[in-house]
Amino acid sequence: MTFVDGPVTVRVPATSANLGPGFDSLGMALTWYDEVTAEVTESGLTFDIEGEGADEVPRDETHLLYRAMAAAFDLLAEHPSGLHLTCRNTIPHGRGLGSSAAAIVAGVVLARALVDGGEDRVDDRTLFGLATDLEGHPDNVAPALFGGFTISWVDGAAPETLRLDVDADVTVFVPPEAVATSVARGLLPAQVPHGDASFNAGRAALLVAALTGAPERLISATEDRLHQTYRAEAMPESYKLLRQLRVEGVPAVVSGAGPTVLAFAHGVGDRTPDGWVERELRVSSQGAALVP
Ligand SMILES: Nc1ncnc2c1ncn2[C@@H]1O[C@H](COP(=O)(O)OP(=O)(O)OP(=O)(O)O)[C@@H](O)[C@H]1O
Numbered sequence: 001m002t003f004v005d006g007p008v009t010v011r012v013p014a015t016s017a018n019l020g021p022g023f024d025s026l027g028m029a030l031t032w033y034d035e036v037t038a039e040v041t042e043s044g045l046t047f048d049i050e051g052e053g054a055d056e057v058p059r060d061e062t063h064l065l066y067r068a069m070a071a072a073f074d075l076l077a078e079h080p081s082g083l084h085l086t087c088r089n090t091i092p093h094g095r096g097l098g099s100s101a102a103a104i105v106a107g108v109v110l111a112r113a114l115v116d117g118g119e120d121r122v123d124d125r126t127l128f129g130l131a132t133d134l135e136g137h138p139d140n141v142a143p144a145l146f147g148g149f150t151i152s153w154v155d156g157a158a159p160e161t162l163r164l165d166v167d168a169d170v171t172v173f174v175p176p177e178a179v180a181t182s183v184a185r186g187l188l189p190a191q192v193p194h195g196d197a198s199f200n201a202g203r204a205a206l207l208v209a210a211l212t213g214a215p216e217r218l219i220s221a222t223e224d225r226l227h228q229t230y231r232a233e234a235m236p237e238s239y240k241l242l243r244q245l246r247v248e249g250v251p252a253v254v255s256g257a258g259p260t261v262l263a264f265a266h267g268v269g270d271r272t273p274d275g276w277v278e279r280e281l282r283v284s285s286q287g288a289a290l291v292p
């Protein structure tokens, strides 16, 4: 038999990318999870979707989770007769908390787990490469897959990542409206001044040190000149909160492509604007994990 008997479930964390200076490179997994179950059926593709995006996402082959599963099945050279997918979505979509990376990582991990002996045929590094191709950059998929704090880069065509354990208090301020990553990326200039590139290189190096043992450096280490200001016009309220927190000495960044603002602190929730949701989280040491 090619496929395992019965359903397989995976739990995948939300992620925050960039973390200020580490555009398309730094990321961390957060203690906020989606859970997805997949089962091979006799025919067709059916969905049971609850929570975030349930009224918006398609229920056909264009669903992101299914597209990731299909790409992984192609790699495994196995194709199920049918699939039933159950999605318990809690990570908000289009807010800069890695919802698309979570869906993609859930898909590739589930497809491999459904195939008998899948882990012997496709290793984690290959799954990471596939997930990065689907997402377009590695900074969310790396921590979604491996957990912790990740430094990712692309070597030729292949993405690489280095995972570090870090422990940090994190508060996310999530606005009610989404900003699509594609829109936020469209606001970035094709070229940046050499001085700004140099500024960010130093801050990104400092951020690795700050998160792994020098937290007093976080306020300097989270400065950025490569993306946040360029994107401010698409998320003015986020930018205002970001400035307010930083003036008060709280290390804060735009999470991923925004518009969520992430602060490296707990106990700062009294700044939450009306209509926004605020959550106190920690770094999730665990990435995507099959639920027994
Ligand atoms: N669980 C999911 N199921 C189906 N589609 C999803 C799911 N999560 C995300 N998506 C798709 O991805 C889109 C959001 O992706 P986008 O890259 O714009 O934002 P994000 O991943 O939430 O934020 P960021 O990449 O900045 O962290 C949704 O609008 C939806 O089309």
Ligand SMILES: N[C@@H](CCO)C(=O)O
Residues within 6 Å of the ligand: 017, 018, 023, 024, 025, 137, 139, 140, 181, 184, 185, 227, 256, 257
């Ligand atoms: N590095 C990405 C993260 C969002 O997917 C960006 O800022 O566009």
